[in-house]
Amino acid sequence: MSQVTLHDAPPVPAMPYAFQPDYPPMQQRPPVLRQPSAGYSAAREKLMKRRSVRHVELQQGNLVLDVQVPTHIVPAGNTSEEMNKMRYTAATCDPDEFMRRKYTLRPYLYGRQTELFIVMTMYNEDEVLFVRTMNSVIKNVAHLCSRTRSKTWGPDGWKKVVVCVVSDGRNKVNKRTLQVLSLMGCYQEGIAKDSVAGKDVTAHIFEFTSNVMVSEKGEVSTGGCPVQIVFCLKEQNKKKLNSHRWFFNAFGPLIKPNVCVLLDVGTKPTGTSIYELWKCFDKHVNVGGACGEICVEAGRGCGLLLMSPLAASQNFEYKMSNILDKPLESVFGYISVLPGAFSAYRYKALQNGPDGRGPLASYFKGETMHGGGADGAGLFERNMYLAEDRILCFEIVTKKREGWILKYVKSAKAATDVPTTVPEFISQRRRWLNGSLFASIHATIFFWRIWTSGQNFFRKIVLQIEFIYNAVQLLFTWTSLANFYLAFFFLVSSATADSQNDPFKFLSNGAGKDVFEVFLKLYIGLLFVIIVCSLGNRPQGSKWTYSISMILFGLCNVITLWCAGYTIYLALPHTVAGWKDLPHLIETNATIRELVISIAATYGLYFISSFMHLEPWHMFTSFIQYMFLLPSYVNILMMYAMCNLHDVTWGTKGDNGSSKDLGGAKKVKGEDGKEVMEVELPTQREDVDQLWAAARSSLQQKPPEMKEHRDAATKQADHDRNSRTNVVLAWVGTNIAMIVVFTSNAFLNWVHEHVENMTDANFNPYLSFLFFALAGLSAIRFVGSLLYLIFRLFGF
Template identity: 55%
Template sequence: MSRYNNNTQYPPQGGQQQQQPYYAGPPQRAPTNPRSPVSPGGHNAGYPPQQPVGYGGPPSGGYNHNVGHQGYEIDDSDGAGLMNNQGRAGGPPPHRQNTLNHNLDRNGYPQGPGPLPRSVSKLDRSATMNRRSVCHVPLTDGNLVMDCPVPQQLLQNVHFKGEREFEYMRYTAATCDPNDFFKERYTLRPTIYRRQTELFIVMTMYNEDDDLFIKTMGSVMKNIAHLCTRAKSKTWGKDGWKKVVVCVVADGRKKCHPRVLKVLAAMGAYQEGIAKDTVAGKPVTAHIYEYTTQVMVDEELKMRGADRGIVPVQILFCLKEQNKKKLNSHRWFFNAFAPQLNPNVCILLDVGTKPSGTSIYHLWKAFDRDSSIGGACGEICADLGPNCANLLNPLVASQNFEYKMSNILDKPLESVFGYISVLPGAFSAYRYKALKDSSPGVGPLSSYFKGETLHTSGDAGIFESNMYLAEDRILCFELVAKKNEAWLLRYVKSAKASTDVPDSIGEFISQRRRWLNGSFFAAFYSLAHFTRVLTSGQGFFRKIFLMVEFLYNAINLVFNWFSLANFYLTFYFLTVAAANNANKDFQPFGDWGKMTFSVLRQVYLAAIITVFICSLGNRPQGSRFIFILAIILFAVIMGVMLYLAAATVVAVVLPELQKANAVQHMLDLLKVQGPFRDSVISLASTYGLYIVSSLLHFEPWHMFTSFIPYLFLLPAYINILMVYAFCNTHDVSWGTKGDNKTAELGGATKVTKDGQDVLKLEKPTNKEDIDAVYQLNMQELSVRPDAVKEKRDAKTKQEDYYKMFRTNLVLTWMFTNAILIIAMTSSFTLGSDDAQNDKQPTKEDMFNPYLSMIFWSVAALSAFRFTGSVMYLILRALFG
């Protein structure tokens, strides 16, 4: 795929750095990785170096590299760091003289032998970046591909030296669509080195800051280091890092956080001033930086190397020129890079998600153990912060409980049946072979990427547009329903990852709007096409299991549709039963009971109306005080419901317990009193099974820390989140707006020199400038900026004001009319017979068939989930 220069040796012997950009093509073709693709014309996509580079042995100098030693512990302890600007004098401790953990002097520069080539404190960044040389770069199959030397400081104390892979960063300016990456004859470093890629990890980001990026990247690198410690594995071992490629995709050059670029530059995977926005008159669509780094930046902004267990990591940084959303980022990963590397397993991560130290191995092991698994996910936990301080926020605590119970009841149940409705894009894995299209335009990936063009084509309906808000659910269904392939999905409990959850009302409601609408319409899609499972190649009993699961999903969908009415009816019947109770010992609110319940019912209706009005046009961020007030009102109503339910049970049970043979009396009571029996069974099957299942999974702590906040916020999940979601089904945005205006980088002009087509461009080549800019980057990275409170711009403030004014006007009009209606129709004002009589309630007052149906349905669904959870534990214990 490359145009060869017979006078150039790849890689050059001795690893000596060159100041001119290096032509990145090998001198000759050789047999390639058996899994590497071959172009239709017989052109091999894999190019080996002239000498295969071996990284298994220790570098020159007698260093005893023990990273691959079985059981090597990754050190997470604190220590002196390259970017730890504490103003301390002196060099690193004697036992770390050959490591990357240097102290900084008072100006923030690493201390070591020899002066810097230039005073960084007086360095003018713009002047240095503008000081460039005109270079003529040979075209690589008509493309701009060049190797750029990394800063000398990065190479001073690394363990692997003398190889071009570690001393040069490879830059490629892609001018094509991701689908045409292979056709346009672009190559990637692992392909050139004939490496078999077992794991291909993608980290997608938009404008996340450096803290979130460091958290995810550091965890990924520690996971790769763990793979290298598994000396007895047939796949992994001390050279296991060669089988892993980490792809970082940034959605838009202008949107990428500048400090993230500084972190990547500190690791050697990015250099400022290299990128070009046009090549031979064609606009660049993505800037691709490839480098095998030997260092990581930890959460304290310290550089860590092999002395802390860090192994080399192959990084592929794809900086998209324009912001085209997450699906486009995944298209670069799956359609541009994966066909060349042909990995076995692809792992999807969002920047901000932090896998635990062995999670990636456990995810991979599930695929290695069972060849029928096409996709898998681990347990996503809410990030609770230092000492679980985030649990003090009721919103975070309720989400923590929600996540935990989903991982205890829902995911295990679906895993037993073989179809998980959603593998979270924040932390999931797929077998690449299973994702490939069965024919052009037909298959899981084609269906997955269909959502990228829906909102711009103008041809999609509102149903399809909402459905693709949950594109990961579509991918899961298409994978299981893939014709004649018989793929299954699994939940891997031992693979855990933490992620930030919304801690403010506005962010929480906006997130759930997309989740609820996407999941609702995607569920309809899967149910409408469930017959495709019959042609998926599954066995007879597996098809039966899947049909049962689809029936379960259909019942859940119906209950979700009527959840608003069901919740209000439950509240209404509880209050009516309490108000009409003839037991003088059971009067929850004394003589004020009927009036209190009547007022609460009117408050409930008023809160619902308010939420509907605010949801019809207001941003949650602009109306957060009204939403907070509604949440408080519903929490009070939930408290009353819990009190009435508990008081009812106590009032009935206590007299029976005081009698002789109390157990027999209780059993007789359950047989005779239907409403009491229904209430007890419903409560026990819900909250009782929560406790039992949590104990069976050895994870009971969320019941103590998060159960109460979840109970009181449960009405908000139904009456606020669902109302807002359905009131905004017209909003099919992804939450970010595309911004395709970017700063100019300068172009690479195609010219002819000595009879050969070359590219004329400007780039920094002065060795002192490269090192000086690196020093300045490290200095700026060492100073953590002050937290800036997010502010709304003037346009957004104006829009929020207009919408809020309209809401206030409508609310005022509605409330004045509603207050008059309440005043004229309430039992307190009318003094009706129902408000004053003390007669014994009839059977119709005490028993309601619809309420009993709701209670028994809840009990049945809870029992079904619990059974699936127990079956998962049994299968996990038997088969791993």
């Protein structure tokens, strides 16, 4: 059979084959060639040298090749084209022009109706992260095929699922990840071309229906069901938004799916998570987007959480967000962010209107904003589009003439790795915090768009309440630096004011005031250190400074909590008789009224809501680590983010060149006088099988440890730095003004003269307001979480 065939299939061809998941018996399969001495490089070089020139006709003016896959991965007795041949398309256009240039994909040619279109985006992730995600997706597809009683799914359910892998830059992709794809039949060396008829190739598209699973060690096994895979290898590194534009704008109009699922390579959905997401869309026709629970990959026996305080604190943060925040927002119908690492959208809800405006147009607007501001976008807008997923959520809910809502699906879970080093953690949160801050400001300013959307009147009222709640949260986020300092200042100073009830008298008499002075100066000094480092140094260059600062801020919080606990201990009755008239006790004792109730309402609700959701374990494995690092979330992460507003990069440097090392396809005259493309292709099936075996052997060997070499940061424009300075001055000025006012003698004297409760030395009106406000916000989150469980119980 020829290595290259013309693909002139009709739009809806018949499917002459049946699904056969079994592999041929070992005696029928060609022997696996193991040549450790030759290695993968030698096998590749041999294949490249033995290529021969072929003449191939263009299809609709495009270069499309169908080539034989390695014998080892072809199911027994299956002669169908999609499981015997890999389809390669050399795209020479922008993603938006893909369909207009008459490019096609196999699911379109086969006339299949696609329910789920899953995209996995990657940059340079290694084979371990890729296999983790890909194998999880395959298991999810197999679960869909196992649902024999479903009207939509069943044994042929795999035909309704397309998995798209988009890799950002041919020169950036991990070579061992390519070897995994080649073992699956979704990639082959020696096929791709740099140019077609003088036009540069923008993306190499490989299509194959694979029936295998590959481990990170090269072990090949059956996947349980076939999976339609589209592997798009972009020639240049143009970042994640461009990868999603290939998915939504190039492939989406051809595939026309019902639901699109977004995954980052490294995220591991559980075995039924994708089905649970899909079921939400199938059950609720007004759901435009949904997300599941992203949890921390804790390792065996929660080893990572116990060994790494940084990972444990993030685990607590993720868990409480999924217990309190996401359920509350789901009840309202607007989730501020559906995480790009694991979320799903109804394809119809994403479409732009007739005027070209809409969710996708707004989503991809950020792609052109991070190249120096040539499009006239200001720093505010470019930071806002660092959180493009938040913009997409806002655009879906406020879409004109349509009433879409967003939902949280608790039963859909996915595990992901979190940063375990301080520099990684700070760098990641810089983009998250800046993007979310400005996207939240944008949503708050344009809240009126809910009233021009297609939502019903009741939903508009509910959404208006949520936007007011979000505005209050935004205010507390903006003033968090001052609030945290003031809480430290008032709690410790009031607790140490009376030498008779000094919480540190176990050190010496009157030691409390000395402890307060030392830690007050330490706190202020650390703030200045963080400001200096944030303005001038990368986290990678100041690793130890940031790490030590985190520890010292943690000690400050330990002192604060000790003083708060000791104050509560003194305020509580120490006899049974003292508890008999509890209402009178609360009315007369300001400490119990403000401090005890507010802390119980905040942290007590953490425990109650966690037990309500039947997920309390993070309270025992991660709560202490989170409390220790909580000051760093405010004082270090926020400070670094605000001081680096001018940096609107995504952390990867764009690769705008091409290696030109693949060879081109040239137009020539064929024997019949027609124009054909002259290409070099592998001609020996033996060479393809040898390279497959070499890739398998290569993956079985542990790769050498490579140290990361980071590119120098790109110099930012002067006006960006000026804008950064102005925002930092406004933010720091606001917080310093609050600190100066509320710690000044004038304010304290005014309080003594005008506030009746000042007979209690531990009473402070601002601290009372702060604690009650936080308790109120926690109560709202708790009610939302409770309502979510009730609605979920009744199927809403």
